[in-house]
Amino acid sequence: MDTLNNILEYIGLFFVLLGSIFLFLGALGIYRMPDLYNRLQAGTKASTLGAMSMVLGIGLMQPGWLIKLIVIILFIGISNPLSSHALARASYKSGIRPFFKKKVDDYEEEVESEKGKMESV
Amino acid sequence: MSAKTISPSRYFYTFFIVFLIWYAFTTSLQPAEIITGIVLSLVVAYITVVNFDCCDPILITPSHIIYFIQYFLVFLVALVKANFDVAKRVINPKLPINPGIVSFETKLKNNFAKMVLANSITLTPGTLTIDVVDDKFYIHWIDVTTENKDEIYKEIAEPFEKVLLKIYGSSK
Amino acid sequence: MNIVIYIAIVLISIGSFLAFMRFVKGPTAADRAIALDTLSVIGIAGLVLLGYLFQRYIYIDLALVYAVLGFIGTIVIARYIEKAL
Known part of the structure; x- marks a missing residue:
């Protein structure tokens, strides 16, 4: 029993360390990326996995808390992509255009046509 | 309504x-x-209750559970890959990105399934769902390698949609 | 073994400082909202970590509430940007 707990603790510590590294990388991505959409890309992915893995690590080290921590993990996993998606759409519609090296933009058409419809009404 | x-x-x-x-x-x-x-x-x-039209109950059969597990595994692998991908790009001093917005059409009809697909795409390597209009997904792609519609679909959505189609089918 | 937890705390402190720098720099409101969102996710992870370090279960409840509020806050900001700017 004791060895099992020790093993779980080491696995948990590994996850905590991994999570903190990803959280750091996510924040670095937010700081370094050239435009809003790329910041969202880096921020969402890295911080989601970072937070999930850190919380899971704590859950392994403290098995009594595991159920609640899994609720937190699920909530982060659902809510984080949703909020980044809402922010991306909102900023595109408010007129912030992404940074392009070579322009590939299928969305512009859709937003413009929607705007046209709104104005004609 | x-x-x-x-x-x-x-x-x-x-x-x-x-x-x-x-x-x-x-x-x-x-x-x-x-x-x-x-x-x-x-x-x-x-x-x-008036606005609550997401997450309609579906009939869950034993084979669905296998698909759920399969989806979870596909998703987990993609999530970890995505993070190493981001890490690679962020650490690289030159920031190797070539962003663009692409679109594809999904075969899914169920709203909940579409949400799951959109969220999964956001968490997979280099892609971020910007908007879903009916069947059309608009994706911000950090490294556009192709502009061919079929290849875009294959690259971004296929691994997830394949499994989701098995669970929800293409019906509403 | 506690050293790992201290390393983690240092890493997420640097991370939250970087996100805070983005929050200060902007340049648009949406950029600030992203930075705030990341800060709140880091905050959630940090709360859970501190809860383990101090052995207080209440921190977990706090993290959950913070997660819900942060999500709602970001959605509200996104709504506002979409309609009003």
Whole structure:
């Protein structure tokens, strides 16, 4: 029993360390990326996995808390992509255009046509 | 919308989902918490039942459970890959990115399945769902390698959609 | 073994400082909202970590509430940007 707990603790510590590294990388991505959409890309992915893995690590080290921590993990996993998606759409519609090296933009058409419809009404 | 009559089972289903969320957040069996949860869930279900048209119940068969596990595994692998991908790009001093917005059409009809697909795409390597208009997904792609529609679909959506189609089918 | 937890705390402190720098720099409101969102996710992870370090279960409840509020806050900001700017 004791060895099992020790093993779980080491696995948990590994996850905590991994999570903190990803959280750091996510924040670095937010700081370094050239435009809003790329910041969202880096921020969402890295911080989601970072937070999930850190919380899971704590859950392994403290098995009594595991159920609640899994609720937190699920909530982060659902809510984080949703909020980044809402922010991306909102900023595109408010007129912030992404940074392009070579322009590939299928969305512009859709937003413009929607705007046209709104104005004609 | 509000003119539509709402069946009692609809109320019960909304109440059940709301109470499930309450229970997930409290995770306690104390009577006071349960009773508060029931009362609040009834109120919230009464108010929101009109707009509550997501997450329609589907018939779950044993084979679905295998698909859920399969989806989870596909998703997990993609999530970890995505993070190493991001890490690689962020650490690289030159920031190797070539962003663009591409679109593809999904075969899924179910709203909940579309949401799951959109969220999964956001968490997979280099892609971020910007908007979903009916069947069309608009994706911000950090490294556009192709502009061919079929290849875009293959690259971004296929691994997830394949499994989701098995669970939800292409019907509504 | 506690050293790992201290390393993690240092890493997420640097991370939250970087996100805070983005919050200060902007340049648009949406950029600030992203930075705030990341800060709140880091905050959630940090709360859970501190809860383990101090052995206080209440921190977990706090993290959950913070997660819900942060999500709602970001959605509200996104709504506002979409309609009003």
